[in-house]
Amino acid sequence: MKMAVHNGVFHADEVFGVALMETIEPDLQVIRTRDEAVIAECDIVADVGGGKYDHHQADKVLREDGIPYCAFGLLWRDYGKQFTKIICPSLNEVESEEVAYKVSMDFITQIDASDNGVTLNTYESPVTTLSQIISSYMPLQSENKDVDRAFFEAVAFAKRLLQRVVRQYGEYYDNLRYMKEALNTQDVKNTHILILEGAVKWKDILLELDKEEDVLFVVFEDLTGSWRVQTVPKEENSFDARKDLPKPWASLRSEELSALTGVEGCIFCHPNLFIAGNETKEGALAMAHLAVQA
Template sequence: MSTADAVLPEAKRQKMIKTIGTHNGTFHCDEALAVFLLRQTNIYRDAALKRTRNPAVLATCDIVVDVGAVYDESKLLFDHHQRGFTEVFGHGFETKLSSAGLVYKHFGKEVIATRTQLPLDDPKVNTLWLKMYKEFIEAVDGIDNGVSQYPNDVKPKYRSRTDLSSRVGSLNPWWNQPTDAQSVDHSFLKARFEKASQLTGTEFLGKLDYYANAWLPARDLLVSSVANSRAQFDPTGKIILFEQFLPWKEHLFELEADDRVPDVEPNQAIYVVYPDETANNWRVQAVPVSSESFESRKALPEAWRGLRDDELSKASGIEGGIFIHASGFIGGRFFLFDGTSFCAQRRATGNKTKEGALKIAQASLAV
């Protein structure tokens, strides 16, 4: 509480506190997260919570989520259960929104700007807003609305109950524990709901922190690496040199599709060169045809595959060779050229020097 608030009469201070309304009884991930997100905004930061289905009580709340059968942003009503509700996030996303998605759609940018300390109109806020919907919020929307993750209803080979929605659901009272109807002050279920809301929020903020402080900086490094590579050794943009390892694939494909980004053009990059985790050796990796594909835009020469050390150096005519995997599409911690993630030996790589790795990439373009 601020010093100014402390001197206000108690009745006036109470009147200034906002109230969020949602339904009572069994709670779910979507309204638990919606309440948490609202409490990250300036206007609802210290908001009280009323859990009820009584329309008269809900009418006294400043904002209502997941109950009331009305979606009306102007009236601060955010329910999604009513007949005819078809609201989606947009921007290419087609999953019907739950209360979490509705609140995130309207308040998410403010939450992100506040957490990252960026201006609301900073392009990075919009990038993170879309990324967090894709990687976090959409699953909550889909599960709450009963949208199958597998459109063709393929039967899964195993069952997973460790997703966020399942963990929130497990915080509800068991059948033989007290509920609102059995508790005079509703304290038992209220405490469980607050715990669930905090759980969803902790995971949301943890994910947001990663994307803001690790994922997004990698995008900036990719853009600068493309520009530097063009200026220093490959004006065609077919080879990208990274001075440090970074997760580049997803960013590359997204930036290729964004015509506002200079120097990054569709299907242009063929190879990336970067140091391994020890920075003692260097690797060359062929860009895949898509971020999840095993097929490369242009694999390294078949005649070099499976060769090691001196044999590889002799075949390629480039000193310092270490290894090129024989499979042609997956190499793990070998010398990668297929666009897949690391999965095997740490010790194997492409060349002992940055110059050697660049020469391998340049020679491969000419084959």
């Protein structure tokens, strides 16, 4: 397949549009041109040529939030679900649709807005936007670099970022399935402890599933290979826990914490009593049982 985008100065719009389509069509030939004869021979034309995926017409297509689509937004509307299924093959049809929608609302909105002159940045001191980051790939005056080369460097960055954003959203559904199974197979009503194998993003999902508030502490393996005992917040974005770790543990570390608890391998306990660590799963689980009983 051949895809045409305009040449010259590039923006996040067509950069991410190409990143999207290259993921779907790995052998895609991308041509940067304004030559109408060349454009007519291409299968997909975006941000140029006045066609379906150009947004420079007076009667712009609007998103449901009223922001006009840019070329990337228009491409995502048609190909976002397909992209999501490639990046997250474990998702079913409904989940793929939901992830594509969330990415559109939370991530692509900023690019749609920026490329259509809609201001989203309302801070007195504006922060750097994603569109500005893409523009930073344009060759500097001090560089002897071809614009097309810089464009495809920006596309490579955009492709990695877009794929990672989609994976991040898609991972929620994998975690949801894992958490449902864990809650159904562990005796959390009596132990008040949930054990997770691996660093699963569990907080929001647990609050969603554990309506009876049976789980007081979660034991899980950290990315470093050690194990953690963490409190469960009462509600989303709250620092108030269903139950804190024991007060005498606060700020203690290593041998001092192990001596107090009688559990070998203790690493630390946070002064705010929301998380503690142990070298082993067995040690972390022993600490969790002590916390439940305290």
